Amino acid sequence: KAGVTQTPRYLIKTRGQQVTLSCSPISGHRSVSWYQQTPGQGLQFLFEYFSETQRNKGNFPGRFSGRQFSNSRSEMNVSTLELGDSALYLCASGDGVTDTQYFGPGTRLTVL
Amino acid sequence: DAKTTQPPSMDCAEGRAANLPCNHSTISGNEYVYWYRQIHSQGPQYIIHGLKNNETNEMASLIITEDRKSSTLILPHATLRDTAVYYCIVRLRSNDYKLSFGAGTTVTVRA
Numbered sequence: 001k002a003g004v005t006q007t008p009r010y011l012i013k014t015r016g017q018q019v020t021l022s023c024s025p026i027s028g029h030r031s032v033s034w035y036q037q038t039p040g041q042g043l044q045f046l047f048e049y050f051s052e053t054q055r056n057k058g059n060f061p062g063r064f065s066g067r068q069f070s071n072s073r074s075e076m077n078v079s080t081l082e083l084g085d086s087a088l089y090l091c092a093s094g095d096g097v098t099d100t101q102y103f104g105p106g107t108r109l110t111v112l
Numbered sequence: 113d114a115k116t117t118q119p120p121s122m123d124c125a126e127g128r129a130a131n132l133p134c135n136h137s138t139i140s141g142n143e144y145v146y147w148y149r150q151i152h153s154q155g156p157q158y159i160i161h162g163l164k165n166n167e168t169n170e171m172a173s174l175i176i177t178e179d180r181k182s183s184t185l186i187l188p189h190a191t192l193r194d195t196a197v198y199y200c201i202v203r204l205r206s207n208d209y210k211l212s213f214g215a216g217t218t219v220t221v222r223a
Contacts, residue, residue, distance in 0.1 A: 004155075033209050043156070043199075043213035056210050090155050094209050100146075101209060103155035 002027065004093050004104035012110045018079040021107045025072050025093030031055075032074040033101060034066060037088040046089075049074055078109075086111045116200045121218040124194075130187040132217055134200030137181045143204055145176060146211070147185045149196040156199065156213075159185065190221045 005024045013019050025032050033056075034046040045058040049068035066076040072093075078085055088108050092101040117135040124130040136145065144163050148156040160167055160174045162183070167174045173186040187194055199216040 031209050033211075035211075035213075042215060043211075045210045045212070048209045050209075058210070088153065092155075092209075092211075099209070100158055100161065101211060102158055103148075105155050106153075108153075 004091055004102055006089075006091050006104040006107050008107060009105065010108045010110075012112060013081050014112050015081055015083060017081050018077060019081060019109060020075055020077045021089055021091075021109070023074045023076075023091030023093075023104060025074070025091075026095070026102060029093035029095050029102075030072050031094035031101075032068055032072065033092045033094070034074070034076050035090040035092065036060070037090060037106070038084075038086070043090070046076065081111045083111050085109065116202060116214055118198070118200050118214065118217045120215065121220070124187075124190045124219060124221050126192060126221055126223050127189055130190040130194065130219060130221070132185040132187075132198050132200075132219065133182065134185070135182045136200070136202045139180050139202050141180075143202045145174065145180075145183050146201045146203060147172070147174065148199045148201065148211075148213075149194075150199070150216070151193075151196045159198075190219075192221050192223060195219060195221045 007022045031050045033048040037043045048056040052068045063079045068074045088106045090106045092103045094101045146161040147159040150156045162174045176183045197216040
């Protein structure tokens, strides 16, 4: 099976802009989670979607949002970008059987 | 999720076994121990997980103490490609898919 894919891999934006990141889970997986990784805060959970419903949410401002489509693909959106949003954004999919999550390669977002 | 404690760093010689400790003294009876690793700037890679029995797969072995308050990940024959940050995580196997990552252990395999 193909692994988790994320697009784009690299992105440069300026403050105030918005950005949309995409994640395609492993075929058959219905759970998609998003994480933010920065040097200062480490890996932090953003939110998790299962069957198009947000099931869990981390402690991030409302500028961070996401959605999941009927084919389990997921997108996350960050509005009004700030310099501190520069990070590696990781997506993970879960098989719902072993509850193990598998991560994608990430999208490196740089906000100038 | 229960908190875990790992040493910040450790070195290992290539070809030797690497033993990575993790303390999780507040783990509850239905929480699993998961191990992931992250090679620089890549996504975390799942290694292994267990509840109370020792587990082994093609990548590593997981030894969990009888009281479940600590565990050890064993990389049997470390290679340079095993250099990474290793994360020990405890979580419920339920509908909650949130993984709480700590700082992990930076493992450097030296030739």
